[in-house]
Amino acid sequence: MNSELEQSFVQQIEENQNLIHKICRLYTNSEDAHKDLFQEITIQLWKAYPKFRGDSKFTTWAYRVGLNTAITLYRKKSRTVKTTEFDNQLHKINQEEYNYEEEEHIKLLYQAVHQLNDIDKALVFMYLEDKDYGEIAETLGITEVNARVKMNRIKGKLKKILNP
Amino acid sequence: MDDLDKLKNSWKKSTDNYPKFSAKEIYAMLHKRSSSIVKWILVISITEFTLWLVISFLLSDSSQMKRINSLHLNYITTPLEIINYLIILYFMFIFYTNYRRIKVTDNAKRLMQSILKTRKAVTTYIITVIVYNFISMMLLFVLFFMYDPNIIGAEQKFEANGNLGWFYVLYILLALLATGVILLLFWLFYKLIYGLLLKRLNRNYNELKKLDF
Numbered sequence: 348m349n350s351e352l353e354q355s356f357v358q359q360i361e362e363n364q365n366l367i368h369k370i371c372r373l374y375t376n377s378e379d380a381h382k383d384l385f386q387e388i389t390i391q392l393w394k395a396y397p398k399f400r401g402d403s404k405f406t407t408w409a410y411r412v413g414l415n416t417a418i419t420l421y422r423k424k425s426r427t428v429k430t431t432e433f434d435n436q437l438h439k440i441n442q443e444e445y446n447y448e449e450e451e452h453i454k455l456l457y458q459a460v461h462q463l464n465d466i467d468k469a470l471v472f473m474y475l476e477d478k479d480y481g482e483i484a485e486t487l488g489i490t491e492v493n494a495r496v497k498m499n500r501i502k503g504k505l506k507k508i509l510n511p
Numbered sequence: 512m513d514d515l516d517k518l519k520n521s522w523k524k525s526t527d528n529y530p531k532f533s534a535k536e537i538y539a540m541l542h543k544r545s546s547s548i549v550k551w552i553l554v555i556s557i558t559e560f561t562l563w564l565v566i567s568f569l570l571s572d573s574s575q576m577k578r579i580n581s582l583h584l585n586y587i588t589t590p591l592e593i594i595n596y597l598i599i600l601y602f603m604f605i606f607y608t609n610y611r612r613i614k615v616t617d618n619a620k621r622l623m624q625s626i627l628k629t630r631k632a633v634t635t636y637i638i639t640v641i642v643y644n645f646i647s648m649m650l651l652f653v654l655f656f657m658y659d660p661n662i663i664g665a666e667q668k669f670e671a672n673g674n675l676g677w678f679y680v681l682y683i684l685l686a687l688l689a690t691g692v693i694l695l696l697f698w699l700f701y702k703l704i705y706g707l708l709l710k711r712l713n714r715n716y717n718e719l720k721k722l723d724f
Binding site for chain 2: 368386
């Protein structure tokens with residue numbers, strides 16, 4: 348194993364780890380599962396790393412591998428206990444702008460997103476990350492028009508979950 | 512502002528709340544074993560190829576085979592054996608080239624397609640093997656009927672008792688029963704292993720396909 352390559356990879360992951368955490372946040376709901384998916388994404392990134400030539404940004408490349416791992420490659424652990432404590436810790440709002448009502452609403456929103464299917468979650472994730480529809484479509488392998496249509500449907504779905 | 516935009520605001524603010532893994536922890540992760548579905552497909556597929564190779568080796572040494580050899584039917588059994596190995600080699604090649612095409616950096620749809628295609632090669636292989644074995648078994652049954660002295664003897668006994676019809680029924684029933692049991696076992700194997708393994712992948716792939724109306 349090339350240790351120099353390994354070092355540069357570990358450094359890239361350490362610097363950009365929030366990106367992976369964000370994917371794990373949408374696709375898992377316990378601390379254990381979060382770590383497990385994080386590890387699998389890291390392994391997949393490492394396997395693909397020798398072919399990463401730097402013609403795209405590390406983050407753009409990592410988004411794709413990360414999402415592919417979450418949607419396609421990853422096999423969920425059969426027993427995952429949901430811990431709301433972990434969830435709550437993730438969507439805490441900073442103290443100075445604390446607003447109970449807003450925090451409750453955001454919590455419900457996250458719960459609603461968790462109920463979506465894997466593909467819908469991927470679209471929501473890229474939307475939250477400010478990706479344009481061109482990139483969303485390219486990452487999933489669908490057309491841009493269909494990505495837009497789907498996003499509008501997801502908004503409708505979320506509304507339905509929140510106001511049954 | 513719609514709900515998703517509210518979520519986006521909070522999403523951007525919450526970046527400090529994530530756990531932080533140290534370089535040491537990340538380094539340790541690289542050396543952990545992957546539990547990816549592709550790895551499982553590879554392991555299971557290689558097991559299947561090996562299993563069939565072992566089975567065909569064992570069969571060629573079985574008493575049944577010795578009985579066939581004693582009938583001097585090499586002009587039929589040798590080509591059958593060659594076809595068997597050609598089938599294995601051909602599908603191994605197809606499987607390998609498909610496997611090499613699986614790239615985690617492809618778009619999601621293409622990645623799913625290439626995984627399903629790789630898996631399909633092995634399924635086609637198994638179906639081919641079953642069909643091949645079914646045909647060669649039937650062929651051997653017919654040859655036994657024509658040449659095997661034991662069967663001809665048994666046939667004559669049944670005939671003398673006026674039960675020749677029963678003999679045929681019994682023979683065919685036994686052959687069908689044996690084939691049925693083998694097929695059932697295969698079906699269970701596939702439903703269980705691949706049903707579980709590919710359930711989520713198939714679901715997500717169908718979801719993506721639905722998007723491209």
